Amino acid sequence: MGRQHQTASLPLILPAALLLLLGATITEARVLRRVNDRSLFDATSECKKASYPDLCNSLAPSASVGSLTAASIDVATSKAKEAAAISAKLMKAPGTEKLMKSTLCVCRDAFSSVADSLQLSAKNLKDAAHTDLMVNLSAAMSLKANCADAFQDWPGLVSPVADINDHLSKLVSNSLDLASTLKN
Structure with a gap:
């Protein structure tokens, strides 16, 4: 009779043990989150610090602020190159007046310079040269204004x-x- 009691309780013990194991795993995961902030980077909270959070969030998920910054710089570099190419194409379009051509030339050159500054920024980020990173990103911001100013x-x-x-x-x-x- 004692033997039947032990066998009958085994199906009840197994789910209880699994629940305890699962509970311990969840608790360990919570502790891990608190101990190792880098393991669960929250791009959304970092993007709240950006001027355009929705645009920033479109780059998520990233593993760190550094990788999110790198993604942002890469997208900006691509956009600057695209803007330079569009400006050059518009300059060459038939019927484009001389004044428009010369103004688009300023834009093409400005966008090319922005792309160059952003490429340097990406290198600065990889090299952990924070001051140079900030200088080159600021230069990119100033240079892109040349087109609108023209x-x-x-x-x-x-x-x-x-x-x-x-x-x-x-x-x-x-x-x-x-x-x-x-x-x-």
């Missing part, structure tokens, strides 16, 4: 690259915001 010099001349310049501005701004949160 069109402002000619009232009535409408920029065909205003939207891409605005988007680039947001990407560079987010890169700068994220980089500023990195430790020196």
